[in-house]
Amino acid sequence: MATTLLEVKGLETRFFTQDGVVKAVNGISYTLNESETLAIVGESGCGKSVGVMSLMRLIPEPPGKITGGEAMFLGRDLLKMNKEAIRQVRGKEIAMIFQDPMTSLNPVLTIARQITEALELHMGMDHRQATDRAVELLEMVNIPEAAGRINDYPHQFSGGMRQRVMIAMALSCMPQILIADEPTTALDVTIQAQIVELVKRLRDELGMAIIWITHDLGVVAGLAERVVVMYAGFIVEEALVKDLYGSPGHPYTLGLLGSLPRVDMIRNERLTSIEGMPPDLIALPEGCPFAARCTFVLDRCLRDNPPLLSVAPGHKVACWVDVETGREK
């Protein structure tokens, strides 16, 4: 049994706005083991980014606030650390890459400056050592002529190259966890594949654990071991990748899989989409948040929100319905 690196329990994040309280994350729990890749999947606005940003305490406060739960990392609760302590964790033990490489790098600072500052801060290197290390890192993420380009500015790189720079930056201090927040969404399809391959290679070389956030189940298959599916700030299903694809337990997962093209798909079979819009996070319905869009909906679904329960070893689902039969469990 692998050792647990990170254990999130009942994480709850809210945004207090003029229009009301946005319930972005509503008590989610999951674990991350050493050297494991966990994918968090869901539509945009389902709280998956907010969930991991809460771990890093990167939620802008105000209006955001973590209102409950704990996140145990190596015996310490990330959510209750003081600012100084969480700063020591950020970048050094848990690093993060973001969705849009075009805007995530500072346009007025050189690549060298942006990579070396973390090295100088966390690894105690002097400027020279840090610069040498930065060149190594850029070579590691396959940037050609890294030594010559280290003093360039972000706008001189293409989108894919910038995401490589972001990855080099994140891995500079050899973190134990890498959080990747939809790192391929803003990129071309071919570049996406390259980035995924790069991350896989680096994971095998460096052995860090990864939390990979995406709305694209297609990316997940070849990359992650376990998947967490989120909807409206709740975890609706958690499973090993093969279980999730083999026997999805939640109607929403079923919908997500239905909108994914497959090799074994019968010709002329249509890709399906999930009808309707996700609920307003300010006024969540009383029952299951997915009920309004669910084809299996029961009376009970409108009354009670189903808890996340084990259906098989390592497979949890939050649904009143057995999707195989369409009846209440």
Add this chain to the structure above:
Amino acid sequence: MAVAEATPTDLDILARKERSPLQESIRRLLHHRVAVASMCFLALVVAVYVFADNSLFAFLTGKPPQPLIAPYRYDGANFVAVNVPPGSRAVSTKGEDLFFLLGTDYLGRDVLSRTLYGTRVSLSVAIAAATVSMLVGLVYGTISGYVGGRTDNIMMRIVDFLYGFPFLIMVILLQTYFKALARQGSSSSTPILTLLVGAAGLAVYFGGASGLTRELDSRHASLVQQLFWAQIGLGVLHLVLGYFAGESLPQVVYTSLLVLIGLAHLGLLALFVYHGIVQKHAARSSRTLFFVGEGLFVVALLLLGVRINVVGGILAVNKKMGGMLLLFIAIGLINWIGMSRLARGQVLSYKQKEFVEAAHSVGASDIRIIGRHLVPNIIGPLIVQETLAIPGYIFTEAFLSFIGLGVDSPTPSWGIMISECYPAIRTYPWQTVAPAAALTLTTLAFNFLGDGLRDALDPRLKE
């Protein structure tokens, strides 16, 4: 299996989401207390502006205007009560009881009345300059951004060039010139500026026409040439007439000939557009050059031909308005540049949006796309910018009046009042304080309103 019904909460959400962006902005603006207070204050100022005296109705009856809100006329001197402090009473030479709430100035004019009348200058300048710069900037920027390509390049080069120009100093010089003209009367005015405009217009016109002749097939090309020479011929006729106008031709004959020539100009142009030559076959840049040049040339000719009437007329109107007209023109014309840059940027960002493409794909005309789809979307930031620019216009007026290049005495402008009274501030401080307070409060209100509008239209700036 039960059918999911829309719950009340769902309906609430729908209701909230269906509020239009405009309503949403208005709601946010009304939540902005300082902005609302500013709006109320400005409404008051506008009321004073309109009803300081009854000139609106006096215009109809033909009688001289009488003060309404203002206690006295702005130029009513009282030699029995010179430099009296606020709250003084006096008895005029005609035996009337006089009360001066804010005291009087060195000619015994009521400071309160003059300050109230002062709204007329400041607000007029604000409104006129804002309108002129908004219209010119919007049209120029929209065309530049929408047409794109070489035209955009040329138009923006011009703007870049003008941006480096020391404009306020140019306004000072222009005002010096206008003031000298006004002092002197128009008879000896030199047509040199008009000639420059005309020459530039002719050059551009020629460039456009030659471009068109190259790009069009021979039949259309000869039509363009004929039109070009016909216009030049009319221009020469214009000049000859203009030369004789002051000498021997009776005014009526001259004016009617002028109207005829103007109609001929328009007729030729209409013929041209009717044939649709320009729209169909030629490059956009040549077309633009052709029309811009044509426009400048005709304007210059008109100015040249009627300069005695036009310049004289403008100066006469200017005099009637207490020197404000030229101020409007000067201040408005120099502030369109920033506006045009903003408009162009906005147009560029919206041009690629789906709804514009969609409009294109269903065959909407350019005019319709600009008018119905682009302008309504880009107008918000322009209005905010314009509101925030208004204090600048008011400052400029006060500044010009202060150095003696603004409105003519005795028209009361806050700048002139301060300029006349500040040397005596030690002994008669109230004479300076009243216009100073009015000026500051008005610009303050515009600034707060502008800030509120910006927050309301761009919620990203506010939490």
Add this chain to the structure above:
Amino acid sequence: MTKYIVRRTLWFLPVLFAVTLFTFVLMRAIPGGPFSYAGDKSLPPQVVANIEAKYHLDWPMWKQFASYLLGDDIVDRAAYEESLALKRRPSRGLIRGDLGPSFRYRGQTVNDIVATTLPTSAQLGLMAVALALVIGIPAGTIAALKQNSAIDYMATFSAVFFASIPSVVLSPILIYVFALRLNWFPVASWGTKPPYFLGFLPQLAHLNLTFLKHAALPVFALGTGMAAGIARLTRGSLLQVIREDYIRTARAKGLKERLIIVRHALKNSMIPVATILGPLIAAVVTGTFIVEQIFGINGMGKHFVQSIGNRDYPVIIGVTLIYSVLLVIGNLMVDITYAWLDPRIRYD
């Protein structure tokens, strides 16, 4: 970078030429020559003609302009010799730095007037800009970092307030309160005299309390409006920058909050501030017209306003040119600052 500066500098030559042409033509087009009146009385036409001939005002416009630009010796050799023979001062031309004679102050050239008045104005203007930057940028930064706190509201309100008081209003009020009522500062005039360090800066020995006392009110009157403008802009732009993705990236690296602000946010937020430095310099120039007038400072602004009243056209043209050059240099400096702040422009 050097190429960029050279290109921008060359771009300014046509602007300056256009300003010269425009000013010259406009001033010459003004009906009634500068010598048509002495006080309020008209002079006899013969006298006017004589004086006008002396200044070559009887030449055609293009020739006058060429003479102003290039000098008499190039344009009309004979007239040049004649002027020398009559012990008159021929025009040496703008290209050789000659701004011509003053029509009003006999025996003085425009160059003389500029040389005596420009340093004072420059000192006033520079101090005001310095004050504006020193107050405006920190105030805006603090307000943005403490957004929606009492400090922020106070800073924002006073910024809008001071941005709404024109120097026409502020100057008399300052004089009334601090000079006349409280007697803390002198009412008028400027505290230094030539010779100057580098031609325009006061010598160190002159930088005493008297100088500062004389400078305080006018510098404040000129600088506060600008400081307010800069503070507003800095606040707005910093608030926008703080929400950018790269600030989140910097936080995710574990950088200290202060380092994030100083290294990652401030430089970005200064980019829009740099763009308004151009209009700001223009505002300083026109501000000096009023402040020098009200505070009785013998600077170039006061002279400019007077020469308009006097119809002293060579002075108007000359001083306009000096102002244009200043503004052009100012704009160039803005462009350089801009390029220095933003590599995306530098490498274009």
